[in-house]
Amino acid sequence: MSAPKKLFIKTYGCQMNVYDSERMAEALGEKGYVEAKTADDADMILLNTCHIREKAAEKIYSELGRFKGLKAAKPDLKIGVAGCVAQAEGQEIMRRQPMVDLVVGPQSYHRLPEMETKIRQGEKALDTDFPEEDKFEKLKSRPKAKRGPTAFLTVQEGCDKFCAFCVVPYTRGAEVSRPADRILTEARDLVERGVREITLLGQNVNAYHGAGENGDLTLAQLIWQLDKVDGLERIRFTTSHPNDMMDDLIEAHGTCTKLMPYLHLPVQSGSDKILKRMNRSHTAESYLRVVEKIRAARPDILLSGDFIVGFPEETEADFQATLDLIEEVKYGTAYSFKYSTRPGTPAAERPQVDDAEASERLQRLQALLSRQQREIQESMVGREVGVLLEKPGRLPGQMVGKSDYLHSVHVSDCNREVGDLARVRIMASSTNSLAGELIR
Numbered sequence: 555m556s557a558p559k560k561l562f563i564k565t566y567g568c569q570m571n572v573y574d575s576e577r578m579a580e581a582l583g584e585k586g587y588v589e590a591k592t593a594d595d596a597d598m599i600l601l602n603t604c605h606i607r608e609k610a611a612e613k614i615y616s617e618l619g620r621f622k623g624l625k626a627a628k629p630d631l632k633i634g635v636a637g638c639v640a641q642a643e644g645q646e647i648m649r650r651q652p653m654v655d656l657v658v659g660p661q662s663y664h665r666l667p668e669m670e671t672k673i674r675q676g677e678k679a680l681d682t683d684f685p686e687e688d689k690f691e692k693l694k695s696r697p698k699a700k701r702g703p704t705a706f707l708t709v710q711e712g713c714d715k716f717c718a719f720c721v722v723p724y725t726r727g728a729e730v731s732r733p734a735d736r737i738l739t740e741a742r743d744l745v746e747r748g749v750r751e752i753t754l755l756g757q758n759v760n761a762y763h764g765a766g767e768n769g770d771l772t773l774a775q776l777i778w779q780l781d782k783v784d785g786l787e788r789i790r791f792t793t794s795h796p797n798d799m800m801d802d803l804i805e806a807h808g809t810c811t812k813l814m815p816y817l818h819l820p821v822q823s824g825s826d827k828i829l830k831r832m833n834r835s836h837t838a839e840s841y842l843r844v845v846e847k848i849r850a851a852r853p854d855i856l857l858s859g860d861f862i863v864g865f866p867e868e869t870e871a872d873f874q875a876t877l878d879l880i881e882e883v884k885y886g887t888a889y890s891f892k893y894s895t896r897p898g899t900p901a902a903e904r905p906q907v908d909d910a911e912a913s914e915r916l917q918r919l920q921a922l923l924s925r926q927q928r929e930i931q932e933s934m935v936g937r938e939v940g941v942l943l944e945k946p947g948r949l950p951g952q953m954v955g956k957s958d959y960l961h962s963v964h965v966s967d968c969n970r971e972v973g974d975l976a977r978v979r980i981m982a983s984s985t986n987s988l989a990g991e992l993i994r
């Protein structure tokens with residue numbers, strides 16, 4: 555028997571790409587591929603790319619350039635580009651980097667095994683369609699190997715919102731929800747293999763409306779179905795749009811004990827003028843009202859957000875409105891970005907804010923967000939929280955896990971197993987994590 559071929563996948567960007575990479579590895583596993591630890595060791599290299607950040611395509615081209623030597627030394631090495639840059643650039647990738655054998659968009663991963671056959675015959679393979687069939691259904695189910703205690707599960711993909719700065723509606727396509735029974739089967743399978751916490755993924759996860767036995771299910775209804783899965787201890791979901799925060803989902807945050815008290819709810823800006831230009835279809839006020847309702851249902855919920863500063867035509871007063879909104883909401887954690895143009899999106903054509911000005915705003919915004927993050931972490935000291943133990947820590951007897959609020963917690967003298975859900979008293983807060991002691 556010949557040695558198994560080795561696959562190296564480099565994943566960029568969001569959690570959805572992490573999930574997709576796992577599934578691609580499984581699909582190619584059927585064709586005899588095992589994981590390579592480094593690119594040098596691989597028979598096939600796949601870059602699973604992200605198009606959200608600035609100059610994403612250029613960075614991929616230069617990364618590909620670095621593989622030239624590898625390919626010269628090993629002519630059988632196959633190189634592929636997957637993900638959102640593959641979708642956006644398509645054929646252009648092979649034109650600019652002729653050594654690329656395969657280009658596959660995020661909706662076509664189930665076609666990878668056939669594409670692999672084609673490239674092994676020395677042909678090129680390109681697929682950036684948006685096919686009708688469910689790519690996850692066609693991808694073989696996950697193998698029965700044991701897994702760590704946390705897993706992602708994609709329930710919804712794509713987006714119909716068309717925010718003026720964002721490439722997702724173009725690269726991931728229209729909003730599609732997976733049927734509930736497939737999600738439940740996958741969830742049960744994950745639990746059998748040791749998973750205790752599932753994070754439901756979707757670019758617009760709370761717009762979920764997948765088919766159920768008696769018509770479409772909302773995300774809250776799906777969560778209640780998952781709540782019944784024995785052995786599953788924690789449910790999370792990300793990323794949500796403020797306009798799709800329906801009452802049943804807000805209510806579930808108060809009543810479903812497996813649903814964790816953490817919500818990523820991007821607002822992007824606190825200025826109504828900018829929100830309108832961003833095509834966000836909500837106002838600062840309507841966002842604050844949603845936050846108020848969520849906090850009424852679950853007072854201790856930890857909120858997280860995304861912010862863009864320096865969006866075209868943002869004035870100092872608009873930026874101040876964002877700072878005011880942050881002061882009002884108080885975020886436990888947040889992601890913030892300087893606006894950068896994405897060719898093909900509506901905002902790309904508009905007058906840009908001076909770069910130095912935008913950088914200076916980003917610094918002020920991040921200083922405020924860091925202060926809030928620190929204050930909320932410090933407010934955890936003395937409290938009892940649940941911690942799902944994920945791995946041993948660096949110190950003897952220590953274990954590391956995530957609290958209900960998604961804080962990293964180092965637990966000392968912890969004679970427990972990976973995958974246990976421990977009750978922990980928080981004793982101290984440092985820059986990016988908490989320290990605690992086992993209660994039971």
Ligand code: 5AD
Pocket residue numbers: 606719720721820822860861862891892893894895896
């Ligand atoms: N410029 C800056 N930030 C962006 N994001 C999306 N597109 C852009 C862009 N063109 C940010 C948004 C989004 C997060 C995933 O990335 O805040 O919520």
Ligand code: SF4
Pocket residue numbers: 713714715716717720721722723757758795
């Ligand atoms: Fe992009 Fe999110 Fe807006 Fe959709 S809702 S266009 S994914 S920022």
